[in-house]
Amino acid sequence: xxxxxxxxxxxxxxxxxxxxxxxxxxxxxxxxxxxxxxKNLIQNMSSQHRQWIQSSASxxxxxxxxx
Numbered sequence: 001x002x003x004x005x006x007x008x009x010x011x012x013x014x015x016x017x018x019x020x021x022x023x024x025x026x027x028x029x030x031x032x033x034x035x036x037x038x039k040n041l042i043q044n045m046s047s048q049h050r051q052w053i054q055s056s057a058s059x060x061x062x063x064x065x066x067x
Contacts, residue, residue, distance in 0.1 A: 009060055016056040023049040 004012070026046035033039040 004059065012056045012060045016053055016060070019049045019053045019056070023053065 023046050026042050026049065029042050030039055030046065033042060
């Protein structure tokens with residue numbers, strides 16, 4: 001894989017922070033939700049965002065920019 005530019009790394013870091021905020025909001029919504037179907041939908045969204053967080057973090061950490 002080619003090395004990522006500084007601009008690309010910064011974009012991935014920013015995106016990761018946004019995904020973390022969304023995932024945190026999903027966790028809060030799940031704790032407040034009483035409808036099982038809605039809770040399941042939110043849980044799926046949370047899981048997808050967690051995967052995006054892990055994927056973008058691994059790209060950035062592979063380039064030595066993120067912990």
